[in-house]
Amino acid sequence: MKILVVYYSRNGSTRKVAEELKAQLGADIEEITEPKGRGGPLGWIRSGKEASSGAVVPINPWKADPSTYDLVAIGTPIWAWNISSPVRSYLTTIKSKLPRVAFFCAMDAKPGDTFKVMEGLTGKPPVATAGITGPDVKSGNYKEKLKTFAEAIKSAT
Numbered sequence: 001m002k003i004l005v006v007y008y009s010r011n012g013s014t015r016k017v018a019e020e021l022k023a024q025l026g027a028d029i030e031e032i033t034e035p036k037g038r039g040g041p042l043g044w045i046r047s048g049k050e051a052s053s054g055a056v057v058p059i060n061p062w063k064a065d066p067s068t069y070d071l072v073a074i075g076t077p078i079w080a081w082n083i084s085s086p087v088r089s090y091l092t093t094i095k096s097k098l099p100r101v102a103f104f105c106a107m108d109a110k111p112g113d114t115f116k117v118m119e120g121l122t123g124k125p126p127v128a129t130a131g132i133t134g135p136d137v138k139s140g141n142y143k144e145k146l147k148t149f150a151e152a153i154k155s156a157t
């Protein structure tokens with residue numbers, strides 16, 4: 001059973017969640033990165049605009065071939081109740097190479113329709129989903145919450 005965790009993170013929360021998921025699943029991991037930074041207030045505004053408009057943005061080349069895995073777990077921060085633009089770009093490009101999928105997100109409060117959007121972009125229903133809030137990350141509760149998600153993934157593969 002081979003599992004790949006793929007994620008984008010602007011401020012580190014999705015990265016923490018992804019790293020924990022990798023540890024719980026014994027998975028490989030890949031971070032989506034961009035040629036252009038999005039720090040500061042202008043980066044924040046641009047991120048919100050891109051997410052709302054469904055923009056596809058340039059991302060750096062990735063290493064792992066998703067088609068060589070049994071399942072790919074994809075993680076995004078929530079931006080404007082939507083998927084982040086770098087993860088949208090990744091899914092749009094990689095769609096035909098994806099095996100079964102699971103989705104997770106880091107957010108302040110609500111994921112909106114993000115998991116439905118991810119299902120539409122991949123053309124695949126997820127075997128499991130998980131939404132992790134800022135307080136979950138700060139308190140460390142996310143580790144416990146991820147156990148249910150990781151178990152659902154394991155039993156599906």
Ligand SMILES: Cc1cc2nc3c(=O)[nH]c(=O)nc-3n(C[C@H](O)[C@H](O)[C@H](O)COP(=O)(O)O)c2cc1C
Nearest residue numbers: 009010011012013014077078080081107108109110
């Ligand atoms: C532009 C922007 C828009 C956001 N919109 C939402 C939102 O609609 N709902 C929400 O719960 N959190 C929202 N957030 C908060 C992030 O989803 C949250 O802080 C997340 O943990 C960030 O993940 P990261 O640290 O991996 O970048 C937004 C953050 C940014 C930068």
